[in-house]
Amino acid sequence: MFELVEPIGAVTFSDVPNEAFLAVGMRNYWDGYFAGRAAPLGLAPAEVVHAVFYNFADGEVARHIPWVWGKITPQEALTVRQQGSSAALRQWMGPLVDSLDLTRITDLATRAGVSAPTVGRPLYAGLRALALPEEPVARLWHAATLLREHRGDGHNAALVAHGIGGTEAHVLLALSMGMRAEEFGRVHHLPRPRLAAVVDGLRARGLVTAEGGFTDAGRRLRERIETVTDELAAPAYDVLSPDELDELIAGLEPIAAAVNAANSHTP
Template sequence: MNRARGMWKALEPYHAISYFSPETRKATDALGLKGGWMSYFGCRAAPLGAVGPGLVAAMFYNFHPAMVARSLPDAWTYATPEQLLDARLTAVDNAVRRLFPDAPPYQTVWSGEPVKRAAELARRAAELAPVAGRPIAAANAALEWPDEPHLALWHATTILRESRGDGHVAALVAAELSPCQALVTISAAGGPAKEVFQLNRRWSDEEWAAASDDLRSRGLLDAEGALTDAGRALRQQVEDTTDALADQGWRALGDERTRELLDVVRPISAVLMSAGLIPADNPMAMRWD
């Protein structure tokens, strides 16, 4: 596994606390937001300001625009972006304290030297991660850094994953894969099943079929819906481009500090994955081994 992909895999579970922990939903329910998806879109889009659904659908890329429009701009009538930024950080704080009880060996998550060092390294990596042409990463990078190490670590992982994600969108656009086609091809490549993507991204059977038909016309899918050689090559091109763009920051950080960060954060993420924080059938294609 290359460096950029390995670091994404190691850091993503810690970032994903804000998506999958019940503390986030509790915090946004208290503000009046309606449902998990309004919570998700409101919290993730909050660094951008009170933006509309069209802009969010374009930047988040693979969600059905109608799905986004069911949450935005309504979310801003219940809470301001600033309130949601506070809510998501408070939720992460509460979730970490629940998931890592104040007893050996997990008390170090917020008070020990290893996580302080992880926060320092991750912050430096986030400051080196490219943000030009990466609007979600840039919006998060412009936010004030939290003081507590476990929250600074989460903020850094958020900038890093959004920088990678923005680069991934650029790779998909260059490959001329529409949002729905991106999901069709990753599913055909052995990623999450169609049903997982439809549940979490809301493309209809008709839209999925139309995207598949277009991919067949381009010689990227066969009659059974499997990737052709050309389809596998294009999908690999997308992943390689994503990794290459994301590696810019890790290259700047250097091998020694990148490896040090990996060694510290992997055990933390292993605890989160073993605790079942992230479902096995998740739309991020996140697997742990």
Template sequence: MSTSLPERAGRHCQAALNTLHSAHYFSPDLGRELAAVGVDDVTAAYFAVRSAAMGPVGAGVVTATFFNFRHGLVARHLPAVWEKTTPSVALAARARAVDATLRRLLGEEVLASAEVAEAAGLALRATEACVRTARPLYAAHADLPVPEAPHLALWHAATLLREHRGDGHLAVLLDAGLDPVEALVSHTATGKGMTPRAVLGTRGWTREDWDAAAGRLRDRGLLDADGELTSAGTALRTAVEAATDRLDRAPYEHLGAAGVERLTELGRALASAVVGAGAFPGGTFGKN
């Protein structure tokens, strides 16, 4: 396969597919399906379904692999959630929630389309070049079976590509000297991350934690007094993403430039439809 991909091609492709993956986290279908198996807290449900592929793990494993959650919040729900359900039951509930979410947001005609089947085939082909080494969340999900339905196979492949990139991204953040809250603050300052309100409402950090992290970034010359990235801060975030791209290049090189371009086109069309259908609450992403 050709390795002459346009700059950031893999990043753009994965970003489109990640919209499809992430929609179920904000869906009422996930809460309903998890409540039906005994998990009625939305935060516990998130920890359960995303970590279930790793087995009945405790708070330490989830804090390490999810990275940007306060350990105290994780420990409040794990391993206690496994007294209410099991990883296999949680995974089955997640699959039902994903199916219901995509059917509601995209409609039966789209899910049955040739485009969704084509996207699934391309995305699965890309995952053939993903590697398990030092990528725990990806490796755990890679051991799960590929669903038969094309829209679920596409979602599964999108999940693998998301976690593969994410595992590498965490190594890059550590190398850049960014702790979990500093990573969140600096990402939000780019305008592409979650808003401070969304972070503080879901990650367990306090306003004091956020302000302290912002202070550390200012001390390093990465953030200015108004909370905007300095030129050095922008350069660091750019370098972080570029290094993540390098660690994540294999699946997209394997798919090839034409395949990546087509998968990105298909993924963006589906992502646009998902967003247009109201998958994500207002105020979730951005600087404010």
């Protein structure tokens, strides 16, 4: 389900929503990112958004929040995000919009998206408090976003429980992809001494080798975190019967494939 939901929810980080945010006064991509993704939290200060998002380096959130709230309200940001994301999803789905039983697929995804526990999941809870879009493509994107952020909140809890900080999590992800930390897009912009200190800390804990790769212990830890994340995400789908879950998977597969294909052709 993660592999099917993630591409659909993540259209919100693509060019169409980004351009929509730039059109209302955002200075760059990250202004729109923080305005849109943090909007369900209301006028939360940077310290709260940093805590909820978890994986940004110190000071990154504060470069955008509260500045964005001087240009756009959280409610306006939600509208821009939803309209831009549903427009991007519709564009990338192409003929699938009319060839699939979108109402049925969206109904199943929405039932799962609104059924998960909210306790300990602040971003998911904020999204759950919002009204569901009526238009099917917009509702499908919203349902995918609910499931994505529910899983994300659980992933953060798993990282905390295993003593892995946000930047450390990016380093471990980079290593799992066969990359060195300084090559990974989410952290390569950090000052080299700062990133080196993070890697050194993981090395001192026996998780990273002297050459900058995984130790066996490091690989096992990351696998354990991913397993716990999946276990914490699973209750969202308990509301669906096995046949309904199979139906949802079959319905989402061509949509996720279309979105992934569109992404692969995006410069």
